[in-house]
Amino acid sequence: MGAELLQRTIYRSRPFGFDSAILDNILLFSRRNNERDGITGALICRHEIYLQLLEGPKDKVDALFNRISFDDRHLEVALLLSEDCSERLFPRWSMKHDPLQPWMWTRTEMESDGFLISRDSIMTVFEGLASEAS
């Protein structure tokens, strides 16, 4: 197999009506669709935030991000990063799910309404999750 041309997209949003049934439903559909579309990634969440990394073929990732941005189970979808990448961070996860944890960002970063989350800190957090997951 030749090298895949991959795209990595990360966004954040605010859950609307967050509970475990909603989350389970999102994950169920995500895993089924993502397996079909060659998409992998991770979803970090807590009642006040979703932060999702999607990686896969560019056309599939763009189409998924478009569907996600119209999903009424969350609000204020904001794209944080979108770039080509040569390797997947979560090759074995159609969608890994992790609760937001204290080591990820400081309280100040989280409390600012626009979330003062830098590109570097986003990648550091997802790389940390990926190394736990391997």
Ligand SMILES: Cc1cc2nc3c(=O)[nH]c(=O)nc-3n(C[C@H](O)[C@H](O)[C@H](O)COP(=O)(O)O)c2cc1C
């Ligand atoms: C926070 C969040 C994350 C989501 N992640 C994915 C995902 O990784 N893959 C996916 O197919 N759908 C995901 N969805 C659901 C999509 O918005 C959409 O409902 C779904 O892809 C449509 O699937 P269907 O065409 O099979 O009905 C997510 C929704 C939310 C709110």
